[in-house]
Amino acid sequence: MSLTTPSEPGPPPEPAPDPEVGPAVASPAGHAANGPGGAPPRPPFAQDWRRIARMGAIGAFGQIFISLSNMPVKLDGRAIIEGILSLGYLSLVVLPLAAGSRVGHQIRREGVPFHRPGAHEVVGGAACGALVGGGLSLLAVLIANFDLREPLVNWSPILADLLAFNRGTAFAVVIWLVIGAAVGAAGGLLRVAPPLVRRVLWTMVLTLFGAAVLESLTTDLAEGMGIEALIDWFYAPRGGLTITGAIALAAGSGVLAFVGRGRIKGAKARIDALEGPARNRAHLGLIMATAAVLVILPMFAGKLTNELLANVGLFVLLALGLNIVVGLAGILDLGYVAFFAVGSYSAAVLTAATSPKIHPELPWFVALIGVVLLTGLVGLFIGAPVIRMRGDYLAIVTLGFGEIIRLLFLSDWLSGWFGGSQGITNIPGAEIFGLAEVAGTDPRSVFYLVLAFCAIAIYVSWRLERSRIGRAWMAVREDETVAEAMGINTVNVKLLAFVVGAVLGSFSGAIFSAKVGSVFPASFLILVSIVILVVVIFGGMGNIVGVIAGSAVLIGVLGGPKQPGLLAEFSEFKLLIYGALLVWMMLARPEGLIPSVRRTRELHQEELAQDAWLRGQTEDDNGEAQS
Known part of the structure; x- marks a missing residue:
C-alpha cells in the first residue's frame, strides 16, 4: 500500500512538460521517458555550448601537445593504407572522433531522464570536433609567424608542412577545421547508429x-x-x-x-551457464585449443616473431607474479624488479664460468633450485620489515628496496661478487636435461621454455586463487582491518604473497639471463616495475586472462622498456602512451581490459548503491513505494 496517509501531504505536483521535449511519463524503472526508447530526441541546436567549448578546448590543447611531441612527424612514415592514411595523420584524428562521440554522452541511471539520440548528437559532435581541429589550425598559424624552436625543439617547418599537407598555412587553417568537424560529426553519428x-x-x-x-x-x-x-x-x-x-x-x-552478431556472447553465456563436469570440460577444451595454437605457431614463424613471443612471455611471467602481490593481496609493490634482478644474477652466478668469485657452473635446472631459494629469502627479507605498512607508505618503501637491490649489484662493494657495472657475461644457455640448450640465438626454443614456465605459473596462480590462502588474500585486499578481525593473520598472509610473487619473478629472471647471455644492473631499472604494474592494471588486476591479454597488447605492440614491439616507431613515445593509457583506465575502466568479477563488484559498489538510492527516491516521489 502507499506510504502516504490522509494526514500527510500528497506527492509533489509533476513539473510542467518541456515544450521542446513533451510531457514526461514515469516508466516502471522510475526515470522519465516517452515510450520504451526514452524521451524524444532533443532539437539539433539545443546544445550545451559550455560543455562543447570546454571539451573542444581540452581536445585542442591535446592536439597541440601531440603535435609538439613530434609524434605525427615520426609516425608519418608508417602507412596504414598506402597513399591515403598514415599512422601520423591517424594520431591527429583520434581526438576529434573521441570528443565528437563523448560530447553527446548521457548518463543512463535510475532517476535521470534519457533522450533518444538524433541530429542533436551529430551537430554537437561536429561543433566539438571543429574546435578540436582548430587547435591544429592555431598551431599552423603560430609556427608560420613565430620561431619558438629554442624552448620547443619540435617547432619546425617539417611539422608545419605536415599540418598543411605541403599547401600553405591558409590551407592548414581551413582543412583542419573541416576535418575536425567531419570527424566529430562521425563520432556523433556513431551514437545515432543502431x-x-x-x-x-x-x-x-x-x-x-x-x-x-x-x-x-x-x-x-x-x-x-x-x-x-x-x-x-x-x-x-x-x-x-x-x-x-x-x-x-x-x-x-x-x-x-x-x-556473427551475438554468437560470441551467446557462446560465452552458454559456457558460463554450464555447471560441474560439463563446465570443466568446456574450459579444458578452450585451454587445450589455446595451447595447441601456441605450440604450433612458432613452428611457422621466423626469428622476428619468435623473439617477440619470447619477450611477451617473459613479461607475462613477471606480470603473473605481480598479479598475486597487487591483484590478489592488494599490496602495491613498486619494487618488483628486485626479484627479477635477484633471479637473473643468481642464475648467472650459479651457471656462468665468468662469475667473479663463485662459479660452480651448475646445470641450469639445478641452479634454478638455488635461484628459487635465494629469491624466496630476499622476498622474506624485503617483506618482513615493510609488511605492516599500508597504502602509500608501503608503495614508497618497496620502491626504495627495489632501488637498493639494483644499487647493490652496481656498487664497488659487491663488484667482486657480481661484477659491478661490468655485470656478468658469457652466461651459458639453459640445458634441458642435457638434451638441448636454450639460448638467445634460438628464440623459438626460448619461447617454448618461457611457455612451459608460464603454464606452471598460471596453474599455481589459479590453484592459489581458489584456495583458502587465495580467499584470505582477497579479504585482505578488500579490507585489511575486517580481515584481521575475522581471524586472518594478515602479516603472514601478505608475507606469503611477497614470497610467491618473488619466486615467479625469479623464473623470468633466470630465463632472461640464459636468453641474453649477460646481466647488467642497467637492465633492472625501476621503469621495469612500473611497466609491469601498468600491464597488470591495464589487463585486469586479479584476473589471469586479463594479465596475459595486457602483456600481449602492451608488450607485443609497444614493446617493453628496452624490448622492441611490433610498432618500432613508438619506441620514443611508449612511456607517454603508457601514462595516457593508465590515466584513461583509471577514469573510464578501472577494473581493466578483462576484469575479474569480484574486482569489478568492488570498484562499482558505490555506483550500484547510488542507483539503488536513486531508484528508492524516485519510487517515493511517484508514490509507488510499498510498505
Missing part, C-alpha cells in the same frame, strides 16, 4: 588498424607458410595495406561481424 551498425563499423576499423600494425608479424608468418603471394596482394611494397587489400579486409570483417 548497435549492429556500430559493431560492424568498429570491427572494420579495428581490422584495418590491426592488419596494418601486424604487418611484420603477418609477413613473417606468411613466409613460413609459403603464402607470400597473398601477402603481397594485401600489403604495399613500402608498407601499409593496398587499397584493394583494405577494401577486401573491411568488407570481409564487416560481413563476419554482421553474420
Whole structure:
C-alpha cells in the first residue's frame, strides 16, 4: 500500500512538460521517458555550448601537445593504407572522433531522464570536433609567424608542412577545421547508429588498424607458410595495406561481424551457464585449443616473431607474479624488479664460468633450485620489515628496496661478487636435461621454455586463487582491518604473497639471463616495475586472462622498456602512451581490459548503491513505494 496517509501531504505536483521535449511519463524503472526508447530526441541546436567549448578546448590543447611531441612527424612514415592514411595523420584524428562521440554522452541511471539520440548528437559532435581541429589550425598559424624552436625543439617547418599537407598555412587553417568537424560529426553519428551498425563499423576499423600494425608479424608468418603471394596482394611494397587489400579486409570483417552478431556472447553465456563436469570440460577444451595454437605457431614463424613471443612471455611471467602481490593481496609493490634482478644474477652466478668469485657452473635446472631459494629469502627479507605498512607508505618503501637491490649489484662493494657495472657475461644457455640448450640465438626454443614456465605459473596462480590462502588474500585486499578481525593473520598472509610473487619473478629472471647471455644492473631499472604494474592494471588486476591479454597488447605492440614491439616507431613515445593509457583506465575502466568479477563488484559498489538510492527516491516521489 502507499506510504502516504490522509494526514500527510500528497506527492509533489509533476513539473510542467518541456515544450521542446513533451510531457514526461514515469516508466516502471522510475526515470522519465516517452515510450520504451526514452524521451524524444532533443532539437539539433539545443546544445550545451559550455560543455562543447570546454571539451573542444581540452581536445585542442591535446592536439597541440601531440603535435609538439613530434609524434605525427615520426609516425608519418608508417602507412596504414598506402597513399591515403598514415599512422601520423591517424594520431591527429583520434581526438576529434573521441570528443565528437563523448560530447553527446548521457548518463543512463535510475532517476535521470534519457533522450533518444538524433541530429542533436551529430551537430554537437561536429561543433566539438571543429574546435578540436582548430587547435591544429592555431598551431599552423603560430609556427608560420613565430620561431619558438629554442624552448620547443619540435617547432619546425617539417611539422608545419605536415599540418598543411605541403599547401600553405591558409590551407592548414581551413582543412583542419573541416576535418575536425567531419570527424566529430562521425563520432556523433556513431551514437545515432543502431548497435549492429556500430559493431560492424568498429570491427572494420579495428581490422584495418590491426592488419596494418601486424604487418611484420603477418609477413613473417606468411613466409613460413609459403603464402607470400597473398601477402603481397594485401600489403604495399613500402608498407601499409593496398587499397584493394583494405577494401577486401573491411568488407570481409564487416560481413563476419554482421553474420556473427551475438554468437560470441551467446557462446560465452552458454559456457558460463554450464555447471560441474560439463563446465570443466568446456574450459579444458578452450585451454587445450589455446595451447595447441601456441605450440604450433612458432613452428611457422621466423626469428622476428619468435623473439617477440619470447619477450611477451617473459613479461607475462613477471606480470603473473605481480598479479598475486597487487591483484590478489592488494599490496602495491613498486619494487618488483628486485626479484627479477635477484633471479637473473643468481642464475648467472650459479651457471656462468665468468662469475667473479663463485662459479660452480651448475646445470641450469639445478641452479634454478638455488635461484628459487635465494629469491624466496630476499622476498622474506624485503617483506618482513615493510609488511605492516599500508597504502602509500608501503608503495614508497618497496620502491626504495627495489632501488637498493639494483644499487647493490652496481656498487664497488659487491663488484667482486657480481661484477659491478661490468655485470656478468658469457652466461651459458639453459640445458634441458642435457638434451638441448636454450639460448638467445634460438628464440623459438626460448619461447617454448618461457611457455612451459608460464603454464606452471598460471596453474599455481589459479590453484592459489581458489584456495583458502587465495580467499584470505582477497579479504585482505578488500579490507585489511575486517580481515584481521575475522581471524586472518594478515602479516603472514601478505608475507606469503611477497614470497610467491618473488619466486615467479625469479623464473623470468633466470630465463632472461640464459636468453641474453649477460646481466647488467642497467637492465633492472625501476621503469621495469612500473611497466609491469601498468600491464597488470591495464589487463585486469586479479584476473589471469586479463594479465596475459595486457602483456600481449602492451608488450607485443609497444614493446617493453628496452624490448622492441611490433610498432618500432613508438619506441620514443611508449612511456607517454603508457601514462595516457593508465590515466584513461583509471577514469573510464578501472577494473581493466578483462576484469575479474569480484574486482569489478568492488570498484562499482558505490555506483550500484547510488542507483539503488536513486531508484528508492524516485519510487517515493511517484508514490509507488510499498510498505
